[in-house]
Structure formats: structure tokens, C-alpha cells
Amino acid sequence: MSLPSSAELSALALETARRCGVDVDAIAGDVTTRSPINGGQVASLAWQGIADVDIAVERAEAAFREWRRVPAPARGALVKRFGELLVEHQDDLATLVSVEAGKITSEARGEIQEMVDICEFAVGLSRQLYGRTMPSERPGHRLMETWHPLGVVGVISAFNFPAAVWSWNTAVALVCGDPVIWKPSELTPLTSLACHAVLAQAIAEAGAPAALSQVLLGGPEVGEALVGHPGVALLSATGSTRMGRTVGPRVAERFGRSLLELGGNNAAVVTGSADLDLAVRGIVFSAAGTAGQRCTTMRRVIAHTSIVDELTDRLASAYDRLPIGDPMAAGTLVGPLINGRAYDALDAAISLATGEGGTLVAGGGRALEDVAPDAYYARPSIVRIEKQTEVVTRETFAPLLYVLPYDDFASAIDLNNAVPQGLSSSVFTSDNAEAELFLSAEGSDCGIVNVNIGTSGAEIGGAFGGEKETGGGRESGSDAWRAYMRRATNTINYSGELPLAQGVDFTV
Incomplete structure (x- = not known):
């Protein structure tokens, strides 16, 4: 098998970024980015520093003062146009996702489709930012709540979903009246610049403030400055639990809001009544898709x-038949890991698991090492293990699946819950009572709980997020929009009198 050369990937990525509206010459610099497809250089870009965060926040605050006065349905019209432009550039953006993140073409296109979907959701939401009216205990009074734009939203995203997670935040934030400053992963800069350029076109066509959307390329110090900035009302961060332990307290210290989407250690319970054909298909996609690099x-x-x-x-x-290789080639189902550190973590976890009594029954080792020594294609691996040992409770961000046995359904639920993370879970069963128990308060403790599908592939209509060390944040659908707005409780007195609540008498 052959892989594209570095020159071919670089030319493809830069030309694709240009088609999306990126001024490639203007962003040139001395920081090298590489493709996981072959480990070769894609571009040399200029990074920004801490001082640029202050400038971006100042511009965003000015844009906020203007944008919050625009009616929500008009804000939705901008997002509608953004979604239309995403459809026009779907292939371009998917190409950049494949080049920089290593996703196979269908998954890369699926990520851009997810962006289109959240735009459609947000457009509808722009006419549904509902508050409640409540009965007042005082005669001649009305009690209600209203929702108002919150302020500047900071978004820190990870490499594995270099476009979609930003769009979850941005489409909803824009219709809620908030500008967005984006600090993307250092590993996927062209994807982020292209997404930003597409949105910038929609903003320009709408005559809206240009600073509604800004992107800051840079290292960890730029993200840290965004986290600590008092002008950032909401900080949405996607990454590891370790990162969340730093981000959460820093935002809380300045009384800001944080929305954390952190680690996952997701399980499927497969019962004795399960349809195994269905279970195998669901498990293989959830475990080996995206080379195991989904939360x-x-x-x-x-x-x-x-x-x-x-x-x-x-x-x-099934694992033995998985085609591994160039993610942009037809028929490939498993592309590369993002880098060598990811492979080393996989290899170390397999060694620990087998040392703790597990048996490697599929995979292990690198693929295509002779073709691309600087890229890291891993064979998706399965370890059969009798107990949930310490290594099994960790998240290894790679295609490593542990298979554990259980005797009774209660112990299966206990095993599902006996990890620090609480993102996604599923049960494969034909027994309705087992399904309902898994969904109940006594069942899975995760934020996403599925029946007869895998743990990955969430739709945008539902709120996305998890519990425990996953951070507790919710993005995307349902009522996740409330995180991007502030609530005011209003009392209107039309009685001409001044009765006090709770019967208080304060007559002067």
C-alpha cells in the first residue's frame, strides 16, 4: 500500500484552505504542522500569543454590545447562511479533517454534516428561546423569567473533532447573542482557519460585526490566557480530564462559567438475549471507528x-478484517493515530492489561510501519480480561477494547459504573426489563445511555455530555442553549398597590 507524499498532502491542504477563503500567504509562519497520514509536514503557520487574547476579547466585547441588540430570529438568519455555506464547502472541509486529523472520508464528511445539522437546529432555536410565566402569590402581579445574551464565549477544542465541536458551541452561541473566540487544537489549524473563513463570509454577507467569530492559533499559553480572562463569560473546553482539572477551578475562581467535555471510558453491556449480529456491528464501529479517538x-x-x-x-x-490505511482511500475503515504518543499509550496499556491477567485476542502492534515510519497506524486491539483491573478503568485514547464477563445484570451495571468517567454507555438486549433498568436511576450513571446501538454517533438533537470526571457539561441540542444565556426573574406589579411577598408587613 502506498500513501500520499508530504508534498501532495501539503498542496492539497493549502489549496483546499484557499477555496474556503483562507489567505494562506497571510498566515505563513515558522510553526510546522504535520499530517498523521504520513507524518510529513503540511504547512508552516504563524502562531499568536497571550497579548492577542486581550485584543480578541476586547473586539468580541464590542461586537457583543451590538449583536445582543439584534433580534434572535435575525441572528438565526446568519446561522442559516453559515449552514448553507458549509454545504457548499463540505468536501473541502472534510478533506482538511482527513489530512490533519486522519479521519476516513465518510467520517470526515459526517463531521461536516454534523455542523450543518447544528446550524439547522440553531435556526429553529432562534425562535424558541422561551422563558416561563409563573403565578404570583400577590394579587395584581405577574412573575416571569426572561433569557438574555450572556457575553463572550471561549471555545477550546481537541484534534479529534476539529470542526464539529466548535460548531456546536458557535451556532448556538450566535443565536443566543454571543460572540465566540476559538482556540483550536495545535494539530488541526488549517481546518479551524477554513471553518472560521466560511463563517466570516456569512457574517460579512449579513453585515454583522466581524469580531463575532475569531480564531487564535497558538500553544497552551494562549488557551490558558483565554481560560483566565475575566472578559470570557463562558469557557467551553473539550479535552482530557487532566485538562479539566486545571480549567474548571481557574474559571470558577473568577466566577465565570465553564462547560467541560472531558474523558470517557464507555462500555456496552451485552446480555444473554442480545442480537449478536447487531451487537458486533455496533461494537466494532464504536470501538474501532476514528481509530478509537472519540471521547x-x-x-x-x-x-x-x-x-x-x-x-x-x-x-x-471482525477486527482481523478491518482495512487499515490511507484514510482518504476508498474502502479504508481505520486510519492513523494522531501521533506517536498516542501509539505509545496504546502499547503501554496493552502491556499493563496482559500483565494484569488479560489476553490479547486481536490486534496489537503497528501497521504500515515500512510504508510510513513517521506515521502511526495501529491495529485495533481486543484484550479479554476477567476483572476490571486498574488499567481498564483508565481512558486509553486509541483503538483498545476490553472484554469482561458478568453473571447477573446488577453486576454488569456495577461494572459499567465502576470507572471515574461517565460519558456514554449502551446495552444490547432483547429483554425490555433489562433495557428499562439500564435507563433508570438504578442503571447507567452516564450522560448518554443507549439501547441496542453503540456508545458513539450521538445526534445533535440531544444534549451531549457526561457526568463524574467527564465534567458535567452539555452541548448541542435539547436545552443546552441555556448555558449561553443569562436568566432574569421579573416581577411586574400592575395592581397600584404594594403588597409584599410572604405576607410581610412593613407599613411606615
């Missing part, structure tokens, strides 16, 4: 003792 990637299968052997054999057989 919702399935990392554990908890299977009933009556079917665990058969299920393990069927999964191992």
Missing part, C-alpha cells in the same frame, strides 16, 4: 458469561 469510543464490553466466548470470537474475526 465516545467504546472501550469496554461487559458480556454475559453465556455469550462472552462467542462474542469475543466474532469481534476478533
Whole structure:
């Protein structure tokens, strides 16, 4: 198998970015970015520094003062145009996602489609930012709540969803009346610049303030400055639990709001009544898709003792058939890991798991090492292990799946919950009582709980996020919009009198 050369990938990425509206010459600098496809250089870009954060926040605050006065349906019209432009540039943006993040073409296109979907959701939302009217205990009074734009929103995103997570925040924030400053992953800068350029076109066409959307390329110090800036009303951060332990307290210290989407260690319980054909398909996509680099990637299968052997054999057989290679080539299902550190973490976890009594039944080791020694294609791996040891409770951000047995359904739920993370979970069963129990307060403690589908592939209509060390944040659909607005409780007195609440008498 051959892979594209560095020159080919660089030319493709830069020309694609130009088509999206990026002034490639203006962003040139001395920081090298590389593609996980072959490990070669894609571009040399200029990074920004801490001082640029202050400038960006000042510009965003000025834009906020103007944008918050625009009616929400008019704000929605801008987002509608953004969605239309995303459709026009879907192939371009997907190409950049593949080049910089290593996603296979269908998953890269799916990520851009997710951006289109959240724009459509946000447009509808722009006419539904509802408050409540409540009965007042005082005669001649009305009690209600109203929702108002919050302020500047900072977004820190990770490499694995270099476009969609920003759009979840941005589309909703814009219709809520908030400008957005984006600090993307250092590993996917062209994708972020292209997304920003597409939105900038929509903003210009709408005659809206240009500073509604800003992007800051830079290292960790830029993200840290954004986190600590008192002008950032809401800080949405996606990344590791370790990162969240730093971000959360810093934002709280200045009484800002944070929205944290952190680690996941997602499990599927497969019961004795499960449709194994369905389960195998769901597990393989959730565990091996995106080369195991989703926060919702399935990392554990908890299977009933009556079917665990058969299920393990069927999964191992499916893994042996997974096509690994160039993510932009037809037929590839597993692309590269993002870098060598990711592979080293995978290799170390396998060694620990086998040292703790596990058996490697599929995968292990690198693929295509002779073709691309500077890229890291890993064989998706399965470890059969009898107990949930310490390494199993960790999130290894790579295609590593543990298979554990269980005897009774209550113990399966306990195993599902006995990890620090609480993002996504699923159960494969034909027993309605088991399904309902898994969904109940006594069941999975995760923010996403599925029946007869895998742990990944959430739709934008539902709120996305998790509990425990996943951070507790919610993005995307449902009522996640409330995080981007401030609530005011209003009392209107039309009685001509001044009765006090709770019957208080304060007659002077």
C-alpha cells in the first residue's frame, strides 16, 4: 500500500484552505504542522500569543454590545447562511479533517454534516428561546423569567473533532447573542482557519460585526490566557480530564462559567438475549471507528458469561478484517493515530492489561510501519480480561477494547459504573426489563445511555455530555442553549398597590 507524499498532502491542504477563503500567504509562519497520514509536514503557520487574547476579547466585547441588540430570529438568519455555506464547502472541509486529523472520508464528511445539522437546529432555536410565566402569590402581579445574551464565549477544542465541536458551541452561541473566540487544537489549524473563513463570509454577507467569530492559533499559553480572562463569560473546553482539572477551578475562581467535555471510558453491556449480529456491528464501529479517538469510543464490553466466548470470537474475526490505511482511500475503515504518543499509550496499556491477567485476542502492534515510519497506524486491539483491573478503568485514547464477563445484570451495571468517567454507555438486549433498568436511576450513571446501538454517533438533537470526571457539561441540542444565556426573574406589579411577598408587613 502506498500513501500520499508530504508534498501532495501539503498542496492539497493549502489549496483546499484557499477555496474556503483562507489567505494562506497571510498566515505563513515558522510553526510546522504535520499530517498523521504520513507524518510529513503540511504547512508552516504563524502562531499568536497571550497579548492577542486581550485584543480578541476586547473586539468580541464590542461586537457583543451590538449583536445582543439584534433580534434572535435575525441572528438565526446568519446561522442559516453559515449552514448553507458549509454545504457548499463540505468536501473541502472534510478533506482538511482527513489530512490533519486522519479521519476516513465518510467520517470526515459526517463531521461536516454534523455542523450543518447544528446550524439547522440553531435556526429553529432562534425562535424558541422561551422563558416561563409563573403565578404570583400577590394579587395584581405577574412573575416571569426572561433569557438574555450572556457575553463572550471561549471555545477550546481537541484534534479529534476539529470542526464539529466548535460548531456546536458557535451556532448556538450566535443565536443566543454571543460572540465566540476559538482556540483550536495545535494539530488541526488549517481546518479551524477554513471553518472560521466560511463563517466570516456569512457574517460579512449579513453585515454583522466581524469580531463575532475569531480564531487564535497558538500553544497552551494562549488557551490558558483565554481560560483566565475575566472578559470570557463562558469557557467551553473539550479535552482530557487532566485538562479539566486545571480549567474548571481557574474559571470558577473568577466566577465565570465553564462547560467541560472531558474523558470517557464507555462500555456496552451485552446480555444473554442480545442480537449478536447487531451487537458486533455496533461494537466494532464504536470501538474501532476514528481509530478509537472519540471521547465516545467504546472501550469496554461487559458480556454475559453465556455469550462472552462467542462474542469475543466474532469481534476478533471482525477486527482481523478491518482495512487499515490511507484514510482518504476508498474502502479504508481505520486510519492513523494522531501521533506517536498516542501509539505509545496504546502499547503501554496493552502491556499493563496482559500483565494484569488479560489476553490479547486481536490486534496489537503497528501497521504500515515500512510504508510510513513517521506515521502511526495501529491495529485495533481486543484484550479479554476477567476483572476490571486498574488499567481498564483508565481512558486509553486509541483503538483498545476490553472484554469482561458478568453473571447477573446488577453486576454488569456495577461494572459499567465502576470507572471515574461517565460519558456514554449502551446495552444490547432483547429483554425490555433489562433495557428499562439500564435507563433508570438504578442503571447507567452516564450522560448518554443507549439501547441496542453503540456508545458513539450521538445526534445533535440531544444534549451531549457526561457526568463524574467527564465534567458535567452539555452541548448541542435539547436545552443546552441555556448555558449561553443569562436568566432574569421579573416581577411586574400592575395592581397600584404594594403588597409584599410572604405576607410581610412593613407599613411606615
